[in-house]
Amino acid sequence: AQSVTQLGSHVSVSEGALVLLRCNYSSSVPPYLFWYVQYPNQGLQLLLKYTSAATLVKGINGFEAEFKKSETSFHLTKPSAHMSDAAEYFCAVSDRPEYGNKLVFGAGTILRVKS
């Protein structure tokens, strides 16, 4: 079964600094990978997804992620953090995509942005 590991339950950056949130996956088949963001008391919002097209995926709000098969990684980056980026971020992999939609999530990383 697929699994996802997010390194760092909490990440703190200064406003304007680079954001790097790490995600490693385990999959026996070519994976479908996703990053979601969750603001307090809200559901999950899709930031971006990888579905075996370009390895560098651009998402909303200036975020992007690079799929690296050799490293089984799908790290999320943003060049310059904004206060509004403070939220919890989840990396997810689609488990057995031939059978439909089932996402396996990482434990999440809470991003704090300091002014």
Added chain:
Amino acid sequence: KAGVTQTPRYLIKTRGQQVTLSCSPISGHRSVSWYQQTPGQGLQFLFEYFSETQRNKGNFPGRFSGRQFSNSRSEMNVSTLELGDSALYLCASSLATRVDTQYFGPGTRLTVL
């Protein structure tokens, strides 16, 4: 286009009771998935329905059940509630038959006393 809606948003129940949560997907979406989110276990997949049939099921006891109606609306039911069932229950809908973007609702916060 309206997003995924979930009702109620908040619910308080006592142990032993049962509860039904409702999810209305985005118009045109035929797949509805349910997830449980807790501080200890994180986000866990409960089940997925597509065209009124359960297509996937997670590792939850039989007290957790669901169904989907012909208009794609879905309900999940938890019987004989336990304290550990306190969680945020998230519903997600998607368009396609295979892997597709899942759009999440705001969730239902269930508290079991």
